[in-house]
Amino acid sequence: MKLLELKNVTAGYNGLNILNKINLTVNSNDFIGVIGPNGGGKTTLLKVILGLIKPKSGTISFTGMSNGIKSIGYLPQNNTFDHQFPISVMEVVMSGLASKYKLWKRPTKTDKIQAEELIAKTGMLYYKHTPIGELSGGQRQRVLLCRALIHNPQLLILDEPTTYVDKDFEGELYSLLSDLNKQMAILLVSHDIGIIVSYVKTIACINGTLHYHPSNKITNDLLLTYNCPVELVTHGKVPHRVLKQH
Amino acid sequence: MNQLIELFEYQFFVNALIGTLLASIIAGFIGTYIVSRKIVFISDGITHASFGGIGIAYFFGFNPFMGALLFGIVTAFGIEWAQKKTNIREDSAIAVLWSVGMAIGIIFVFLTPGYTPNLMSFLFGNILSITSFDLIIMGGLTLFITSLFLIFYRPILYSAFDPEFAKALGLPVSLIRYILMISIAITVVVCIKIAGIILVMSLFTIPHIIANIYTKEFKTIIWLSMIFAFLGVIGGLIISYYADLPSGATIIIILVALWGILKGVSKFV
Numbered sequence: 001m002k003l004l005e006l007k008n009v010t011a012g013y014n015g016l017n018i019l020n021k022i023n024l025t026v027n028s029n030d031f032i033g034v035i036g037p038n039g040g041g042k043t044t045l046l047k048v049i050l051g052l053i054k055p056k057s058g059t060i061s062f063t064g065m066s067n068g069i070k071s072i073g074y075l076p077q078n079n080t081f082d083h084q085f086p087i088s089v090m091e092v093v094m095s096g097l098a099s100k101y102k103l104w105k106r107p108t109k110t111d112k113i114q115a116e117e118l119i120a121k122t123g124m125l126y127y128k129h130t131p132i133g134e135l136s137g138g139q140r141q142r143v144l145l146c147r148a149l150i151h152n153p154q155l156l157i158l159d160e161p162t163t164y165v166d167k168d169f170e171g172e173l174y175s176l177l178s179d180l181n182k183q184m185a186i187l188l189v190s191h192d193i194g195i196i197v198s199y200v201k202t203i204a205c206i207n208g209t210l211h212y213h214p215s216n217k218i219t220n221d222l223l224l225t226y227n228c229p230v231e232l233v234t235h236g237k238v239p240h241r242v243l244k245q246h
Numbered sequence: 247m248n249q250l251i252e253l254f255e256y257q258f259f260v261n262a263l264i265g266t267l268l269a270s271i272i273a274g275f276i277g278t279y280i281v282s283r284k285i286v287f288i289s290d291g292i293t294h295a296s297f298g299g300i301g302i303a304y305f306f307g308f309n310p311f312m313g314a315l316l317f318g319i320v321t322a323f324g325i326e327w328a329q330k331k332t333n334i335r336e337d338s339a340i341a342v343l344w345s346v347g348m349a350i351g352i353i354f355v356f357l358t359p360g361y362t363p364n365l366m367s368f369l370f371g372n373i374l375s376i377t378s379f380d381l382i383i384m385g386g387l388t389l390f391i392t393s394l395f396l397i398f399y400r401p402i403l404y405s406a407f408d409p410e411f412a413k414a415l416g417l418p419v420s421l422i423r424y425i426l427m428i429s430i431a432i433t434v435v436v437c438i439k440i441a442g443i444i445l446v447m448s449l450f451t452i453p454h455i456i457a458n459i460y461t462k463e464f465k466t467i468i469w470l471s472m473i474f475a476f477l478g479v480i481g482g483l484i485i486s487y488y489a490d491l492p493s494g495a496t497i498i499i500i501l502v503a504l505w506g507i508l509k510g511v512s513k514f515v
Contacts, residue, residue: 050414051413052410052413069415069416076408076411080408080411081407081411082284082407085406085407086278086282086462086464086467087407087464088462088463091463091464092407094400095400095403095407095411095412095415096415098401098412098416099415103398129463131462133462147411
């Protein structure tokens, strides 16, 4: 089933176009790795999909709506918020439900139980009252992943989820994503091509324009044409892998 | 003790007491928001810029409070707008608005012929000068801020913590921020009577810092800040009355002393 479709989307900031006439279709159960050089437009693409910036031209249609809102779970880059903000793990996870209700509505008991179950699943239940600032990078990502997943999204978007986290967590995260992919489509932005080829099904390479590869094989030609960054070796629980022909 | 009870026979003291209670409630909500969002400097800029309105009001002979309110709100909008729409760095924008407001105020006060009554109480605060009119304004504001936070607690918290994520969820983040900025402007202007333009920001920050000794949860910080703000202001009010000291400055010293003592105690307990 088609979830998201971008047609001829051009977007950017002020006078500068970062994305030029890009096309992308995301179907349910897709697992797309988004790669590209810095400044190539990876984050801009995510922001356009999330509705944080409006495209200058082109259309975006999202069919995965629930209760009139886009059913998208979003895991932003780790450094987008103030780590000293006085907010507990539980509150952060519950904030993922904000769009489910009208502004003045309080979450129900079922929501709280669901949040606790999710927190427990990621091994963070002990920390549910801990302020977000007292967690390690990996623990924080677990919490933010819970926040992204709490409303059972049909599309999960992750922006560089493994920055600032240890390699052990990286392995855990990706096997969790493979599981989640059975229920939802995933769009993953990463610098780490080793990870990308291990887990994703298809690849979108962005450098101003978008080039879609309907497989997860990375060829020399692809890297040369799109100037994609490469991290050759991965560590930890993820199998080590060196790409062919560089 | 009898002396203390006698104080309640004076209307100005009763006014000060009610004012203290209301100001503590407002300071608990707004102070927690300001400190958590790290916008103390912005809020202080609004406070100082409001002096421009006070100067103009003196010159043209209307209520200085209204002048301050108008300038405060315009500055709050100016900062929020400049932040989003222009390339001016936020701290520079605040510093400019801060000093321009003060400069306008100073020039108009200078141009005003004769004596400018209550000028010192605007600069340094005088809790005993709170009038019944002030109390009505404070009461209205307390009701508004309390309802705002009780009804929209979650959207306020979420958009302060991670505005981009909140926006992606479809929360009206800009609207919430504008409403809060205006609330901050009104709050600081209303509380100027208590601690003065120069010192009022401490009324919003020190109780939060004290509350932080015990908790790092937004909601609990709000309630604890209210209690500590009340203790500080009431202590300052009584001590300043008996020791014949300026109330605003005494309140701040009491609050800092309270922080020092509780911080010290927390190290041993």
